[in-house]
Amino acid sequence: MSGAGKKKMSQQDKSIKNSGPTAPIAVTGIGITSSIGMNAGEFSDSLRAGKSGIDHWTLSAGPPIPVGIGARLPDFSLAAALQQVEGVPEPLRRRVGLCAGRSPLGIQAAVLAALEAWIKAGLHQVPLDPQRLGIIVAGSNLNPQYSYGLHEKFQQNPEYLTPRYPLHYMDTDYVGTLSEIFQVQGEGFTVGGASASGNVAIIKACQAIGGEVIDACLVIGAPADLSPMELQGFYNIGALGGRNFHDQPDKACRPFDRHHEGFIYGQAGACMLLESPASAQRRGVPGLARVTGGALVLDGNRLPDPNEEGEARAMALALARAGLDPSEIDYLNAHGTSSPLGDEIEVKAVKQVFKENVNRLWINSTKGLTGHCLTSAGVVEAIAAAIQLQQGFLHPNKNLENPIDNECRFCPPQSLPVSIRKAMSNSFGFGGIVTSIILERGGL
């Protein structure tokens, strides 16, 4: 007895030292605004149908840039979209309008996603102690288009600069706005992890909940609202695709296909409500999936270059923290940006970790449908993984005609009705920021 107790204790110590999720964390709500759906229902229909949101994209301001395609958030009115969300109590509806009614696009997209997750998680009916609820916003440098759009007017008449500029240019405007709308009083901050930001936020939320700092957390995938300067910059370093398939935008993003040539920019706001099992149980919400492991590691590398060792280390560590063997993972939602080097290195790292299991591990990349949502990609893809786990299907790996590898089991062009139990989702960022998380089917 005492021996077993000691052993248990030492395992606990180890998991705390590893600072991964210390216990499974429930996903009790999801919400999304994207090019392929303005709520989770539409989004999951699009995943199932393999619908791409990538299209021609003419920028409204600035000089023409070489790549005019992307997966853009549709123009929407927050007031009209708000009417579509059922069951929102009047005071909450009013706060959304007051706090975000005239905010930049990204904030409105995130607010709408958060509202959907909030209602799905039943927080309007069975509330949480506001001081035990947190907000973690994934992403940094979120609104360059907002500043870029004001620049010309500022040059002419600095006196007329909107007094809201000092609020909106800061990423923390997301934290402030969401905290006022949802009356959140626990921890709240933004995390920057480049294209891995979404997974970084999920991992940090699990740590805060597992460490009992908070009971639940709104994890927000904030859209990266890029200006023409950022897009030209990505183009200049050869990271952006869309050159050869310019006349067929929905073919431009082709993760793991021999004709991949760089990422295609996408926009999405996403929210995942993570909650401790005890809190979810107390509130009587079963949840739709669980986060059971996660790892964030650095390559020691300031460049955009992917690194096989770092990626393999993150995946292996996430598995160890979830207490899983590679053979137990059914499905990998790959980082898969459709970048030649990135896709190739990820395949190598996956093979290094999964070894002989690689031929039975289903792999797809949601970016083939949504484009690369950069700061919010991790949250978007965790939501995609949770939906596929819950609903028992795998979405197509879009545009895979000539795979770069014949041993990996990439998903076909049609979605598959497959029951999957355990999934991994990778997100890798410039600057050697490497993450992997594990999601499992079912709530508590």
Add this chain to the structure above:
Amino acid sequence: MTQLDVFQTVKKVTLEVLPFLPPEEVSIEKNLKDLGANSIDRMEVVTRSMESLGIKVPLMEFGKVKNLEGLVDVLHRFAN
């Protein structure tokens, strides 16, 4: 430009900044704070009114303004 013209501009801007406000509540003796405008909203009414009127008023001129009438007076002075 009359004081009434300036007031109509201020009223229009105020209703854009505070969309929930019933238009009849925006009268000359009211102050923006009582109408529900926060500190940023109040600055926005000032900035956008200046822009609509095509004038530039040093912000310190508004230091002693107590209500919409005072705001209209300052703007009117610079608009003519």
